[in-house]
Structure formats: C-alpha cells, structure tokens
Amino acid sequence: MTDCSKCGTANEAFAIYCQSCGTPLAEPATASVSVGTTYGGFWVRALAWLIDTLVVSAATGLVIASTLGLGFVLVFFGHWLYEAFMTSSSWQATLGKRAMNMVVTDMEGRPISFARATGRYFAKWLSAMTLGIGFILAAFTEKKQGLHDIIASTVVIVRN
DSSP, X not given: OEEOTTTOOEEOTTOSBOTTTOOBOSOHHHHSOOTTOOBOOHHHHHHHHHHHHHHHHXXXXXXXXXXXXXXXXXXXXXXXXXXXXXXXXXXXXXXXXHHTTEXXXXXXXXXXXXXXXXXXXXXXXXXXXXXXXXXXXXXXXXXXXXXXXXXXXXXXXXXX
16 A cells, blocks of 8 residues: 555555545656657557456346346446446556556556546547457557547556
8 A cells, every 4th residue: 555645645556646635656767658658559458358358248247147138238348338437437458458467547647536437448440340340550650549549639658
C-alpha cells in the first residue's frame, strides 16, 4: 500500500495516481510519457487482447448459458464495461494488459477517464471496420498507436 502525500489515502501498491484525489504517487519520470518511454507494440498488445478475450468469453459464456436472451445483451455491454472500467481504474489496464505490464494513459501519461475509455472502446470498432488496419497501425506509428488510440488521444505504455 502507498499513502498519498496530499490526502493520506492508502492506495494499492501498483497505483500511479491516488485513487481518491488523483495526486501522482510515483516519480513523474515513471508515470509520464517522455523520451525513453517504451510503448506497447503490436504483438504484445495482441497477446493482451487474446488474454482479455479469453477472460470475457468465459464470463459471458456462463451468462449466455444461464440466461440466453438476456445473455446476448450482456455480452455487448459486458465487454464495453469490462474494458472501460478497467482502463479507467487505478490499474489503467485490462487483465491482459496488466499481465503484459502495460497501462493505458493519455498523451501526458495520466490516467484516462471512464468517458475516454468508453470512447476508446467504441473507436476500436472503427479499427475493426477498416479490415483491421486500424489495429495494424500500432505496428507502424511512432508511439505504437492504433486508430482507436489516435481517436481517443491515448497511448499504451510499458510500465517501468
């Protein structure tokens, strides 16, 4: 646990920002996007996506099996809520990204809001509708951003 120097709230050891007031808990060089930052590349992000797909599919499969009609609605909302809540939480990552030691931040290295995480999630649909080219952009852009990251003004970085 890490105590916030501003408000005194006890935060999880992995938190970069105070879960209560938002004050940075880590040194700025660790939390900010600057020279020397390692961005999450295409293949490591693809592996994180696979982990997330397995987690969400297992959870939603159980819901579908037990509720049928309602299950299909929950699958849609479940994946969106999973990703938006996780990336806007103090973890700043889904389980897949966390397993790969990556976090989602804004362009200055700060955590993103639920609204931005939601926009990023739905922008992934545009990445998919371009025959996946929106995702493949992450292999070629300077900051390893997919189309959805560019739209949401986010980056995926590897934590130090």
